[in-house]
Amino acid sequence: MDYFAGLLINGILVGAIYSMVALGFVLIYKASKVLNFAQGELLMIGAYFCLELVIRLQTGIVAAFLLTLVLMSVMAVLIERLILRRMMHAPVMSVVMVTIGLGIMLRSVVLMVWGPITIHFPSFITDVPFDLGFVRVSVIYIYGFLICVAFMLFFGLFFRYTRTGLVMRATASSQVAARSVGVPLHQVFALAWVVAAIVSAAGGVITGAIAGLTPDLSAYGVRVFPAVILGGLDSIVGTTIAGVLIGVMEELGGGYLRDWTGLSGLGPVIPFFVLIVVLWIRPHGLMGSKQIERI
């Protein structure tokens, strides 16, 4: 029971991070139809920014975290302004290739500056686990989970209730029609990148705080992909649910498979089996829009 509960809680936390990072992925896709393959690298670089701020400025984790989000927003605006705006009318595939290149560059920067080793945050939180009654959970997991929920709630409300959110939803629905009512598309794209950078960085800091920082954090970009597909690629609610599902499957599956087979590291493979099955039987995912070809 304890084993199951532990895996489940782990899964929910990992899943919440997937959901949050996938939100950024889906947002960029919805706004500009671009698959952002630099999402994992944004997550990685966000974590390193925060680490550097904590160590150099000695401001404490909260201030460093907030400052990281600001830095990441600036970086997202620069990416849009300097790289993507020139490619507004380029074929989507070209833009996708550019995001892959961007990811490789960011990973090289991290390797140059911080090296391939694992670096840990100076400990800033109590090690004493929190007792939920039936299982004990380390405090950082609880904080991590709450941060994910808060971010997703915040952005959910933002899209639903603000004028800017309305503009973004309208752009996602039809770029041409949005432009005809006076929406500057490049601003919407920039904002989508800002949100994606913020949620990625948050995910990076949480993951980094739990497991330490390595350039391998960038693998999250690929690891959220099953959640994105299961959610339906363009559905934010679907992606949120799928993220948690995938996280739980990964942890539970990985845990029990290790016991049965004696092989560790099977967990991260499970989401990709799910990915393949989803693409076979339900390509539009849980809640994505069905593509209807007009013939």
Add this chain to the structure above:
Amino acid sequence: MSFGGIQALDGVSFSVSPGTIHGIIGPNGAGKTTLINCISGQFTPSGSIRYGDHELTRLRAHERIGLGIARTFQHINIYGELSVLDNVKIGGHHRLQSRWLHQCLYWGPFGCSREETRLHNEAMVLLETLDMEDVAELPAGELSYGQQKRLEIGRALLGQPSLLLLDEPMAGMSRQEKNNLSEWIRQISRELSVTILMIEHDMSVIQALTEQVVVLDFGRKIAEGTPREVVQDQRVRIAYLGEE
């Protein structure tokens, strides 16, 4: 204006007087929609499009609504997932004074609410004239075809346009629906003093509604005049009405 080797528009030149309803007709592939896309900024043609004192080809698509140029689309292009009300409200987006950072801070009843409330009220009045106030909160994608067509015009109207570009607003409608919509378009033109440039295939609609007509064929203007003059033009009869 050309795409690859195809000359979609070739030396088309005409003018539209303010306050009139102007028709564009021509067979399929004549370049009618391309023409509207050039005026609204989807494409940038070589040559010149002037609106009042402004050279339109220098302005980007999203800037043209600022001059009062609004449009609808041949294939329905509403925001299907958004509510009917939101669809209309976003039509007035360019009229908002607040900057976008401020717009991020508008949460329901707070923030830059006066503007939003005004826009909301205008949208509701418009929906009433469209007979759609009951469905205001439904996703627009659930409306009937005719309602979606009218919703698109409603969205354009909330931008308070001085020039309204309508791309086949009546395609696929029944005679009765066409009559109602024609009446509404005439009303818009008269009461809001909006200049209207519309593409339409139905010659009876063109004859009833428009004052001037431009006829396109293979990207060239082949005739221009009042509807009566145009249908009697020999080239038009050959190209469009299929007479020898």
